[in-house]
Amino acid sequence: MKKLINKPEDVVVEELHGIEAAHPDLVKVHYEPNYIVRADAPVKGKVALVSGGGSGHEPMHGGFVGLGMLDAACPGAVFTSPTPDQMLEATKAVNGGAGVLHIVKNYTGDIMNFEMAADLARGDGVEVESVVTNDDVAVKDSLYTAGRRGVGITVIVEKIAGAAAERKHSLKEVADIARQVNDNGRSMGMALTSCTVPHAGKPTFELGDDEMEIGIGIHGEPGRTRMKLKTVHEIVEMMASAIVDDLPYKSGDQVLAFVNGMGGTPLIELYVVYNELHNFLKGRGIKIARNLIGSYITSLEMAGCSITLLELDDQLQALWDAPVKTPGMRWGA
């Protein structure tokens, strides 16, 4: 294992020190329990957004704390859900009196820990709503599994719900908008390489030089099928048609198209993917009204990408365009 880390057990705290040193104008970092809040928290009268998850997906979630997005993020150990005490403290620290929305990716651990935290927060008199993201079309048979995973749409939910909260919508309204984004979003990911969890010290799975894994999640967990590497044209067609046919997205729809790098894929390749996606959607009569291209929800150093589509309406598009000022995403502010 070759990594720029000192000791596996220190990596998350040392990263937090780095964020604290780099962005004092945007965020404050609290240790033991670990969480990041926006520098001006709590914002009085605004619904507060709290998310969190295992570390290793940077810039999600800590990089999305700030104006127009999250009020707090709780980082767990690498690929491990954070714990209820972190979420509870973060929830209380950002509560501005208008309630707190928990944005939770659909993974067994995240669900259980956030459930315990929400129960504890309500016990302390804080109004809490939870929205679960589950946009990964690679997971079939939802009745016989833990359900679809929350992946790329989580970034978009955080951005759009964050903008809605900034406009002083109520907790119920912000939660409804977040659910609308999740319901109208679909994603799929693929990997060219595995990734190495620092404390494990070796790759989570082995992939041959001429192989790829389709339908991966964001934790180095293997996907559903392994196959010989194909051209980008064929790969994007496979992923995009699974996404488009699932919702389904129809001719005439306007979408936000999000091409995400898994951590080890350069931007040049993501633009090659975007070009193929653009052509594919054009062929289906679907118009890309907005796009996001880059590595925003990653899986350590995994090479590969994910594609997320969101069906837009005027309100969602306006909220997407609204100002955002965070370490990982910034425009209009």
Added chain:
Amino acid sequence: MTISRDAVLDWLKAFAATINENAAYLTQLDSDIGDGDHGANMNRGMQAVLTALPGVADKDVGSIFKTVGMKLVSTVGGASGPLYGTMFMQMGNATAGKMELTLDDWVAAVQAGYDGVIMRGKAQPGDKTMVDALTPGLAALKGQRDNGAAIPEALNAAAAATRQGMEATIPLVARKGRASYLGERSANHQDPGATSSYYLMKTAAETWK
């Protein structure tokens, strides 16, 4: 024979030691079908429990178990934190105020912990989870109690049944947790959570003999 409070503390230390010795093995099992963190997470949690035990060494068994549960919830993370944390907190409720445990008390504690795991994780037998190890273990424990067995005998039978339940997870296709995303590919692997659950029953039998 009863299980003294000190014996309960010895069991928790033995469980922590077994988790520590097998952390790499548990992580390997989890890498095969999950995300490769079960051993590291459980080890972090049980090491934190060890630092908390001196503070409750003069308390009742219920307080000891509740402290273990709270510590696991706040240090383990993942799914194992809420599951093992809830298990120990419920065991604590079932043994509140007790300074020693009879076999009946232990059966009640395991039953309460088991119910807590089901409530939190919503898994059923056959889903390829810790429930598959604990279900036959609890059944064996109750059967022994009903037949008037002595504590060591009952614990040995429970450990053996838990082990069988653990091994029986190998052919199963996972329906809960991250392993479920693999579909058929999750078969032919032993479930890591069932394995750490076996260590609970195994160390109890080895400690209270």
